[in-house]
Amino acid sequence: MVLVERAAPPDRLDAERLIAAYHASEGLKPRPDRISWAVEQVLRNRVGGLLLVAREKRAVVGVALAVYQPSAELGRVLVLNDFFVDPTMRRKGVGRALAMRLFEEAKAMHVDQIDLEVLPTNAAAAAFWKALGYRSTGRTVYCRELP
Numbered sequence: 001m002v003l004v005e006r007a008a009p010p011d012r013l014d015a016e017r018l019i020a021a022y023h024a025s026e027g028l029k030p031r032p033d034r035i036s037w038a039v040e041q042v043l044r045n046r047v048g049g050l051l052l053v054a055r056e057k058r059a060v061v062g063v064a065l066a067v068y069q070p071s072a073e074l075g076r077v078l079v080l081n082d083f084f085v086d087p088t089m090r091r092k093g094v095g096r097a098l099a100m101r102l103f104e105e106a107k108a109m110h111v112d113q114i115d116l117e118v119l120p121t122n123a124a125a126a127a128f129w130k131a132l133g134y135r136s137t138g139r140t141v142y143c144r145e146l147p
């Protein structure tokens, strides 16, 4: 039976490990310093947001990291940047349990909208979010990195 909770400081390394695995699964080279920094920002309440962990027995098997963003257009937006379930634990409802808790926490924060991005190659994530009632906005994300 999976249990989803807000992460506490002792969960930090497990959360970082799963986020690094998520980045690797997306074809990125994980940057441990950056992952630690982002986790710290939310865990220590330096920015508004949410760090959730899913536990099976005592093991951390899933993570969700989202940050709060005030938008003049959309209102209170919770941007889900990292979401990952341990590959050995998939299709057992762990992702659904994490997403349901995210939704409940967002409601309690009076959030208007949860935003997330799915890579065009990630059919499993697209199917997952669609199954949970999320819809593509058709927006295209542009970015420019600073040197």
Ligand SMILES: CC(C)(COP(=O)(O)OP(=O)(O)OC[C@H]1O[C@@H](n2cnc3c(N)ncnc32)[C@H](O)[C@@H]1OP(=O)(O)O)[C@@H](O)C(=O)NCCC(=O)NCCS
Residues within 6 Å of the ligand: 022, 025, 083, 084, 085, 086, 089, 090, 091, 092, 093, 094, 095, 096, 097, 116, 117, 118, 119, 122, 123, 124, 125, 127, 128, 129, 131
């Ligand atoms: C996407 C992900 C989080 C799903 O987690 P999960 O724990 O396996 O999902 P659940 O078991 O809760 O699935 C809930 C529903 O989503 C859908 N779903 C989940 N994985 C699916 C897949 N691979 N193919 C099709 N549908 C899928 C199904 O409708 C499923 O319900 P069902 O099992 O009763 O059919 C997981 O595959 C993952 O971590 N992927 C890599 C990271 C990632 O892509 N994160 C999201 C980035 S936006």
